[in-house]
Structure formats: structure tokens, C-alpha cells
Amino acid sequence: MPATASSRITRLRFLLRASLRGPHVLAFLPALALGSFWIGGEGFLLAVTLAVPVLLAASGGIELPSSMGAVLTRNPNFIDTHGAISMSDDALGRARASSMYTACILIDIDGIEILEERFGDTTVQSARDLMLARLRTPLRKKDRAVRIGDTRFMVLLGPALRLDLESLLQITSRLQSVLEEPASIRGTTQYMTATLGFCSSVRLPDAAAGRDMFEAAGAALSDALANGPSAIRAWTDSIKAARIARQSLRIEAARALENGQIQAWYQPQICTSTGRVSGAEALARWIHPERGVIAPHNFLEILEEDGRMPRLGEVVLSQALNELHSWDKAGIDVPRVSVNFSMSELRNPKLVELLKWEIDRFELTPQRLGIEVLETVIAQTKDCIVVRNVAALAKLGCFVDLDDFGTGHASITSLRRFAISRLKIDRSFITRVDRDEDQRRMIAAILSMADRLGLETLAEGVESVGEHALLAQLGCDHVQGFGIARPMPADQLVTWIKAHNARIAEAPRLGRRSS
Incomplete structure (x- = not known):
């Protein structure tokens, strides 16, 4: 655009604003209102009557009273x-x-x-x-x-x-x-x-x-x-690519949750006194038709962001109780199955009724279900609904496991308040416990506290025979980890338990150190 034309337009805008500046412009409002009513009826009349002063104020034509300006602008320092x-x-x-x-x-x-x-x-x-x-x-x-x-x-x-x-x-x-x-x-x-x-x-x-x-x-x-x-x-382009991939994964994860691709896999837990299976933890795994098994950290966060954790909890719980019922029929002894519960699930006021219905549906008793709650939830929550739900589940007969113990700074009062049944000692305390004296002293202190409080203990993340043996000697009740078995589908767990029971029937038992 030529400079002369641009300057003319600028001057025209200036003259227009100057002519409209001041309260005198409102003298034309009745005529505008009458015309708007004639053209569009009452609705158009109301719109024009309210909009004209605001538009003039926004363009600088008139100044509104300070109170009205505050209503229109709200907080100028904050926007949605x-x-x-x-x-x-x-x-x-x-x-x-x-x-x-x-x-x-x-x-x-x-x-x-x-x-x-x-x-x-x-x-x-x-x-x-x-x-x-x-x-x-x-x-x-x-x-x-x-x-x-x-x-x-x-x-x-x-x-x-x-x-x-x-x-x-x-x-x-x-x-x-x-x-x-x-x-x-x-x-x-x-x-x-x-x-x-x-x-x-x-x-x-x-x-x-x-x-x-x-x-x-x-x-x-x-x-x-x-x-x-x-x-x-x-x-950057790499963030762009990751964002596109994440969005695609988000859409696929929502579908996978409903079409059965996300399944419960099971990691066995072993009693250190008998060597036999004392339970199994149900863990979500996504069986993708093209990518194979997708690790939980790649989709759990997405499901949480989308508010789908309660639905995931329903899927895993239903599958776990169904498998426990099937194992009982097949004569496979799995005393208890544990399921992780997120904060959003624990806030559900109907959680206890839902679990009662599911347990009855599969002809089980509440003692067969373990509720795993993160220590960070116990340590930080002030939500009365969460406290009531956990207490009600414990009263019902479910076992309450405090997961990742040692990472959330839960007090002894919290352990009592939430009716905790068992401490799951975080893997960070278990690693190299058979070779690190400081780790050993820490585990001994945790086990001593649990014993005095009357709580069972389970060490998670056990990856070697040495760690397993030392934990048994120190008095840890149960162990779980890759050194024992990785998470697996339900049918593979049955095969693993049969083979495990056959091995311990022939091998000497790992005993605790005599006091």
C-alpha cells in the first residue's frame, strides 16, 4: 500500500475516533434502539442497547464508570x-x-x-x-x-x-x-x-x-x-514429533482400555518361611497388536491425564478377581491377589459398595483381595473420603498394603489411621542389601518397627538370590521381584506356580536366621 494512502487511512481513523469520543455519542442510542427493534425485534433491540456502550468504551469512545469497568475487565493480570x-x-x-x-x-x-x-x-x-x-x-x-x-x-x-x-x-x-x-x-x-x-x-x-x-x-x-x-x-521438531506420537498414543490407549488390549498380568509373591506363593500383584499391561507389550509408564500417565484411571481400575480388578476364582476352581493355590488403587479411585464415594459387589460376584471373601495404596497418598492426603474408604475396606476384611514404603514419609499415626496391614518396602532399600551394610541396617530398622506395630512386610524389587536369602534371614515376611519372577499373563502364572511348587518340594527351604 502506498505511503500516502496509508497515511490517509490513519488520519481517517483518528478523526472517526475523535468524533466518537465523549458521552455525547450516547445521544444517538435511542435512534439506534428504535431502528434495531424495527429490523429484528426485541432480541436485537436488547443486544444493540447493551453492546453499543461497551463497544464504544472498548474503542476509547467513552469512559465507563470505574465500577462497570471492573466488572468488564475482571482481573487484568489473570486470564484463562x-x-x-x-x-x-x-x-x-x-x-x-x-x-x-x-x-x-x-x-x-x-x-x-x-x-x-x-x-x-x-x-x-x-x-x-x-x-x-x-x-x-x-x-x-x-x-x-x-x-x-x-x-x-x-x-x-x-x-x-x-x-x-x-x-x-x-x-x-x-x-x-x-x-x-x-x-x-x-x-x-x-x-x-x-x-x-x-x-x-x-x-x-x-x-x-x-x-x-x-x-x-x-x-x-x-x-x-x-x-x-x-x-x-x-x-523443536523432536518435541513436535513426540507430541504427535503422544496424541496418537492417547487415542489408542482410550480404545485399548475398552477393547480388551489392556490386561492384568501377575507377579507372584513368595512367603520367606515356606517358600510357597503367598499372593500375586495384578499389574496393567497393554498388549498392542503391532508394537507388542507396552510398558505401564508409557500409558498410565496418559490415562491419568484423561481421567481414565477409575476405568482402568475397574478393568484390572474385574480381571484379577475372575482369575482368582478360576485358579480356585483349577486347584491352584493363590491366597490373595493385590490391586493398585489410584487417588482418583480412592476418592470415589461408592468404592466400597463397588468392591463388595465385585467380590460377591466372583464368590470370594474380602480377605482374598489386597488393596495397594501408595505411601505418598497416605502421607499427603487430607481427603476425608479417602480415609473413610481405606478404613471401610480394612473393616470389610480386605488387606491394605502400603506401597513404596520409605518414599512418602508416612507417620506411624498414618499407619494406624489407615488400618495398614502390610508394608511393601520400596526397591530402593532392597537393592544390594546383601552387599551394602547401610542398606542392611536400614532394612533391619524397618522390619523391627513393623514387627513392633504388628504389620506384615513385603520386599519388592528383589533381583538376586543373595537379596532373597538375606531378607529371609532378617525376618521379612514376603518377597517379590524380577529375581523371583517377572509379571506374566494369568495362564503363564499357573504354569509357573506348578513348576515352582515342584522345585520347592525337592529343594531345601530358605530359612530365617535363628535368634
């Missing part, structure tokens, strides 16, 4: 995801109109949530305001920074001629340094960590929209968070 995408669209449009570039930077602050537990909501809001003020300090006037979540912030850079990887890394590093400076809050020094992910419009296709830039920055931030605190990641 929809607003963030709209802002990204605007930033991308302004940059392209100037033949320049922009970038979206997403930041996650670690340390704010801890303040809520210690000081309450008011202090947390002050901390958020402080982080936002710090974030805006090094930015230019045309850059924008807002909060988009409890601990998440967004920066949109104004149009720039050069936004390559090197310059963006410098910008993000500078932002991170400012955010991570010590903060004085309620008379104490607090240290926050900032993790950042960003995407420049340079790396986006010409047809990309603001949503694409925002989601690409979000994917980069997710990658940064997966790599530890204070990480910075840029949107």
Missing part, C-alpha cells in the same frame, strides 16, 4: 486458557502485519503452592503478584505478561525483527534469573524455581494460528518440567 489463546492470536497477527516475529513463553513457578500450606491464600496471591511484577520488569512496553494458572504465567513478545533461538534463550534466561531471586515473604526468605518453555513464530508454518503457538510453548514447557526444576526448553 481461552483468553491466552486469543492473546496469542493477536500477538501473531500484529507480528505478521509488520512482517516481523513474536514468541510465546510459558513459565511454571515451583514454590508458590508450599506458601499456601504455610500462610494461606492471601500470602499466595501476594507471591503471585510479586512474580508477575518481576516478570514484567525486564520486558519492553510492547511485550505482555499475564498469569494463566495458579503457578503458571505467559509472556508474549511484541513484534521483533530477530527472534532466533540464541536471542530467545537469552531472554528466557534473563526472565528465569529475575524470577528465582530470593523473595522476602511474611518475614521469611523464600526460594522459587522457574521452569520455562517457549515457541517462536519463526518455527511455525505460515498458516499457524495463535492456538498452535500457545500449545507448542506448552509442549516445550512439559518437556522442560520432565527434565527437572529450572529447565528451559524450546519448541
Whole structure:
């Protein structure tokens, strides 16, 4: 467009805004209202009457009363995801109109949530305001920074001629340094960590929209968070490929859960006194028709993000109880099957009734079912529903196993409060226990505490004969791990148990060390 034409349009816009500025423009509102009623009836009349003052105010034509302005703008420092995408669209449009570039930077602050537990909501809001003020300090006037979540912030850079990887890394590093400076809050020094992910419009296709830039920055931030605190990641082709693959896996996982591809496999647990099978843990495995067996860490997180963990729990529980019933009919002695329960399942107010129905359906007793609850759940939960459910299941007769014991800092009071039956000692304490004196002392202390509290013990992650033998000598009640058997389908477990029983009938038993 020629410069003269552009300048004429600019002057015309200026004159139009000037002519509409001021409350006198509302003198035309009755005429507009009457015309709108004649054209479209009452609905159109109402829309025009309410919309005109707001549109004029948004364009700077009139100033609304401060109270009305507050209602319209809400909190100018906080926007939701929809607003963030709209802002990204605007930033991308302004940059392209100037033949320049922009970038979206997403930041996650670690340390704010801890303040809520210690000081309450008011202090947390002050901390958020402080982080936002710090974030805006090094930015230019045309850059924008807002909060988009409890601990998440967004920066949109104004149009720039050069936004390559090197310059963006410098910008993000500078932002991170400012955010991570010590903060004085309620008379104490607090240290926050900032993790950042960003995407420049340079790396986006010409047809990309603001949503694409925002989601690409979000994917980069997710990658940064997966790599530890204070990480910075840029949107790259590898992240793009991983994101596409993850989305494909997400769709497939949802289907697999309903079409029977996700199945319960079983890992046997051995009694150290008798050497016989004392139970089996049911573990989810995805049997993909093309990729084979997909490990749990590749799909459990996806199912949790999609809110499908309760459905997975139903599938595994039903299969496990069905197999236990089948083993009883076949004369295969498996005293108990244990099933992992997620936090979302434990929050279900109908959980106890559901389990009662499932146990009765397969003609079993509650004592045949073990409920595995992570120690982190026990240590951190304040949810009364979770406490009531676990207590009710224990009262029903189910065995409650505290999984990954030693990683969640559960107190002795918590062990009593949740009616724990058995401690599953985390594998980190078991590794090299037969060769590491410090590990041995730690295990001895755990076993001594469990004995005094009247709790059974199970060591998970046993990978060698030496570890198995020493744990038996120290008094650990049960063992489980790859050194004994890997998880396997139900039919293979039957074969394994028959072979195992035949071996222990012929071999000397692993005994405990006499006191």
C-alpha cells in the first residue's frame, strides 16, 4: 500500500475516533434502539442497547464508570486458557502485519503452592503478584505478561525483527534469573524455581494460528518440567514429533482400555518361611497388536491425564478377581491377589459398595483381595473420603498394603489411621542389601518397627538370590521381584506356580536366621 494512502487511512481513523469520543455519542442510542427493534425485534433491540456502550468504551469512545469497568475487565493480570489463546492470536497477527516475529513463553513457578500450606491464600496471591511484577520488569512496553494458572504465567513478545533461538534463550534466561531471586515473604526468605518453555513464530508454518503457538510453548514447557526444576526448553521438531506420537498414543490407549488390549498380568509373591506363593500383584499391561507389550509408564500417565484411571481400575480388578476364582476352581493355590488403587479411585464415594459387589460376584471373601495404596497418598492426603474408604475396606476384611514404603514419609499415626496391614518396602532399600551394610541396617530398622506395630512386610524389587536369602534371614515376611519372577499373563502364572511348587518340594527351604 502506498505511503500516502496509508497515511490517509490513519488520519481517517483518528478523526472517526475523535468524533466518537465523549458521552455525547450516547445521544444517538435511542435512534439506534428504535431502528434495531424495527429490523429484528426485541432480541436485537436488547443486544444493540447493551453492546453499543461497551463497544464504544472498548474503542476509547467513552469512559465507563470505574465500577462497570471492573466488572468488564475482571482481573487484568489473570486470564484463562481461552483468553491466552486469543492473546496469542493477536500477538501473531500484529507480528505478521509488520512482517516481523513474536514468541510465546510459558513459565511454571515451583514454590508458590508450599506458601499456601504455610500462610494461606492471601500470602499466595501476594507471591503471585510479586512474580508477575518481576516478570514484567525486564520486558519492553510492547511485550505482555499475564498469569494463566495458579503457578503458571505467559509472556508474549511484541513484534521483533530477530527472534532466533540464541536471542530467545537469552531472554528466557534473563526472565528465569529475575524470577528465582530470593523473595522476602511474611518475614521469611523464600526460594522459587522457574521452569520455562517457549515457541517462536519463526518455527511455525505460515498458516499457524495463535492456538498452535500457545500449545507448542506448552509442549516445550512439559518437556522442560520432565527434565527437572529450572529447565528451559524450546519448541523443536523432536518435541513436535513426540507430541504427535503422544496424541496418537492417547487415542489408542482410550480404545485399548475398552477393547480388551489392556490386561492384568501377575507377579507372584513368595512367603520367606515356606517358600510357597503367598499372593500375586495384578499389574496393567497393554498388549498392542503391532508394537507388542507396552510398558505401564508409557500409558498410565496418559490415562491419568484423561481421567481414565477409575476405568482402568475397574478393568484390572474385574480381571484379577475372575482369575482368582478360576485358579480356585483349577486347584491352584493363590491366597490373595493385590490391586493398585489410584487417588482418583480412592476418592470415589461408592468404592466400597463397588468392591463388595465385585467380590460377591466372583464368590470370594474380602480377605482374598489386597488393596495397594501408595505411601505418598497416605502421607499427603487430607481427603476425608479417602480415609473413610481405606478404613471401610480394612473393616470389610480386605488387606491394605502400603506401597513404596520409605518414599512418602508416612507417620506411624498414618499407619494406624489407615488400618495398614502390610508394608511393601520400596526397591530402593532392597537393592544390594546383601552387599551394602547401610542398606542392611536400614532394612533391619524397618522390619523391627513393623514387627513392633504388628504389620506384615513385603520386599519388592528383589533381583538376586543373595537379596532373597538375606531378607529371609532378617525376618521379612514376603518377597517379590524380577529375581523371583517377572509379571506374566494369568495362564503363564499357573504354569509357573506348578513348576515352582515342584522345585520347592525337592529343594531345601530358605530359612530365617535363628535368634
